[in-house]
Amino acid sequence: WTSGNNDIDKFIQETQLSEHASNIRIRNALEWVPYDRFYDIKYIAKGGFGKVYRANWIDGYLVNWDDENKNWMRYNQNMFVALKSLDNSKNVTLEFMNEIISHNIGRTDNDFIVRFYGITQDPETKNYIMVLDYAEDGSLRNYLDKEYNKLNWDKKIDYLRYIVDGLKCIHEKELVHRDLHIGNILKLKYKTVITDMGL
Numbered sequence: 001w002t003s004g005n006n007d008i009d010k011f012i013q014e015t016q017l018s019e020h021a022s023n024i025r026i027r028n029a030l031e032w033v034p035y036d037r038f039y040d041i042k043y044i045a046k047g048g049f050g051k052v053y054r055a056n057w058i059d060g061y062l063v064n065w066d067d068e069n070k071n072w073m074r075y076n077q078n079m080f081v082a083l084k085s086l087d088n089s090k091n092v093t094l095e096f097m098n099e100i101i102s103h104n105i106g107r108t109d110n111d112f113i114v115r116f117y118g119i120t121q122d123p124e125t126k127n128y129i130m131v132l133d134y135a136e137d138g139s140l141r142n143y144l145d146k147e148y149n150k151l152n153w154d155k156k157i158d159y160l161r162y163i164v165d166g167l168k169c170i171h172e173k174e175l176v177h178r179d180l181h182i183g184n185i186l187k188l189k190y191k192t193v194i195t196d197m198g199l
Contacts, residue, residue, distance in 0.1 A: 001032045005092050008032075008119060008128065011100065029062050031072075031118040033131055038120070041083065047196070050086040050127070054134055057081045061117045080134040081117065090126035100130060112166030114186060114195040132195070135186035143187040159192045166194040 003009050015030045038055040045052050060076040100119065115133040122129060137143045140159070144151075163185060170177055177184075177197055184196040 001034075003032050003119060003121065003128070005128075007092060007097060008100075011097075012119065030116065031062060033057070033059070033118045033120045035120050035123050035129075038081075038083065044082070050084060050089075053083040053085070055081055055083050057117075057131070061115075080136070082114075082132045082134045083120070084130040084132055085122060085125070085127050086130070087127065089128040090121075092128065111191070112162055112169055112193055113197075114188070114193045133186075133188060133193070135188045135193070137187035139183045140185040140187050140192055141182040144182075159187075162192040163194065166192075170194070170197075 003012070009032070012030045012032055018029075037058045039058065041053050041055040043051065044054055056078050057080075058078060060074045060079050062072045063075045064073045065071075066073050100116070114135070117131040117133075120129045120131055121127070167177065167180075175197070177194065179196060180194070184194065186193050186195050
């Protein structure tokens with residue numbers, strides 16, 4: 001496989017080698033995902049740097065290396081994912097590389113940053129796309145607009161605790177989230193996760 005860009009290829013390979021060397025369940029290895037492995041792609045929103053889509057991913061994500069068969073084992077085939085396309089990234093920009101690196105560094109070994117699975121490329125625009133966990137409830141802003149009066153204090157405090165834990169993980173990596181607001185916090189199943197690192 002190749003992304004067509006040496007920097008992206010090297011970055012993906014380094015995450016796979018470091019995870020394979022750790023000899024534990026894979027959580028942070030990224031992969032190059034051919035665009036044709038996604039189907040039912042639907043536009044969700046436009047942000048400051050690009051567009052976000054929802055799609056089904058045929059293969060699902062990497063969970064472990066199978067030494068016997070010399071291949072990655074996968075989980076959750078046909079899962080929903082978010083595809084975050086960054087405008088004008090076909091000629092990979094520093095902003096794009098910073099975004100993918102920060103998403104991977106920031107979320108290492110924690111459940112408080114949106115999960116980052118890999119990178120793909122739009123065959124028409126040639127823009128690179130980040131493959132991320134899909135938050136069915138959308139941003140915390142959208143979720144609270146609909147559900148605020150139904151939430152008890154325990155649930156509100158739980159959501160705040162997830163946000164604080166996410167910020168703690170980011171700061172422990174000596175990073176700063178420079179664009180933290182309620183729109184960059186997603187409601188993902190039972191918890192909240194931080195996204196769009198804005199580093």
